[in-house]
Amino acid sequence: MSAVDVLIAFAGLLGLFTGLAVAVLSLTWMERKTLARIQQRAGPSVVGPHGLLQPVADAMKLATKEDIIPAYADQLLFWAAPLFVVVPAFLIWVAIPFGDGLSVRVLDLGLLYLVAISGIGVVGLLMGGWASSSRYSMLGGLRAAAQLVSYEIPLVVVILSIAVLVQSLSLDAVIGGNTITVGENTRELQGQGSIPFAFVMPLGFVIFFIAGLAELGRTPFDIHHAESEVVGGPFVEYSGAHWAVFFLGEYLNTFVISALIVILFFGxxxxxxPPESVFGTGLSDATTNLLGGAWFLFKTYIVVAVIFWIRGTYPRLRIDQLMSFAWQVLVPLSFANLVLIAAVLFYDWPLWVMTLLSLPILFGAAFGVQRRRGVRGRPRTVRVLRKSAGEIGRPVFSGGKPGPGGVITTPSQAGD
Amino acid sequence: MTAQLVVFYLLAGVTVLSSLGVVLSRNVVHAAFMLLLVLLSVAGIFLVAVAEFLALAQILIYGGAVTVVVLFAIMLTRNDDQPRADHSQRPLALLAAAGTFGLLVVAFVASDIATLDETTDAGSGGESAFEALGTGLFTDWAIPFELASLVLLVALIGAIMLARSAEDGE
Known part of the structure; x- marks a missing residue:
């Protein structure tokens, strides 16, 4: 690796991080405006035209605000936790392609990289929850871990189905198509410009969207910082710059999931x-890449807007609904999706068979969920742990008082 | 000294120091986070050795999943404000550690690692090597691979059975 390569990589990273910071500022403004419209308010309107400079003002306020670290907090872990959330969220962008082969680093194992890096964020939430030495934080951290680990499974299995379909882990192949060989059958998989994978595997798309929303911890899946239950979850004790970093990570992740939806399912x-057919031939490579990047960002912002729309429209799930939905609905459906795509490729059926097979499963599942878990779903008590002297904590079905360290304990006579 | 060597020594230093942290820390949660640091820096070492797939698998499985499960277990079962390490099993732990270390040394010496050609090693390189790894796992090494997944399945069912029987006893 020569010095020039290092310089180019450095410049790419710098440009990427600056661009992402601006994107996050725009997202905060966009979210507040969208929610305001949904709730028939004006939203930010004082600072700058249409409140456009509000995010800048917010950022300055957060940067100058006193950064309080609780006296009982674990100083080092409390300080490090936001980094574990925000650094992976930044690192994911290294592999995201903005044009044909146009990413900071073109990775052959792009899909695996995305999955691997995004898994680390959970640790930051757990770390923050534990280090704050507050019961609400602790409970929020544990909720976050349980939720994110559960919803990661359907997410990863859908990504696996995409990898099976493309027969490659490279993001360029996912977008641009690939020559795929399954057994003795070889076929030319067209790029997503001609047929977006959202139409090939609608089931996978819906699973990915829901699980991605849950990975973000946004309403209706914001169980781990549900204000009415655990105040602010892992973020309760954070303020000032530390809180701002958590916040930055959260918006970056929203942007990441939207970009992933666009890359994996919308081309x-x-x-x-091709841009040539619209703008005429003779476009330089730079112009084509610029157009592609703009198109990609446009689609990403539309997905972001849908995510904000959902946040403004749906109420929060209960934690038992959340977990059973992941394990009993999404995980089996994602495996069904994987088996279907494998069968379609193995028997060399055309791709529309996949769509045809997916849709009944999708609507059947939606109908079943609506029937069984909708209005008629009976609330179940959340399991808590009991621990008495000389006994390993085991699950019981009763309430309890919060013990030290945020773990709920029940008196030993309860539940027997 | 090349850039690779500098990065390697940096990562190796972090690995050694944080491994010491895992063993010497008196706080179980701190030890668990140190373990995460060890696993991530080992992934970094794999990257320096151009074993991309191994590095990513390491981050995915150990950095993401295993650490979270370990932390989850510690946080749900420990009831103290400051969880302390259990010290009554020190001799046993020493024996296990020495045994594992001895086994690793024997395996290392017996292997042909010194003569291994890094360009043909299945764990390193680009997509073709990755494909070779996948093909190898499902053809030449199919039985060990299936055995490993069987062990995991048994562990999974066992865990569910344990949790279930506690629930039914209520």
Missing amino acids: GWSWPS
């Missing part, structure tokens, strides 16, 4: 028809 930078 990333590829235009429905």
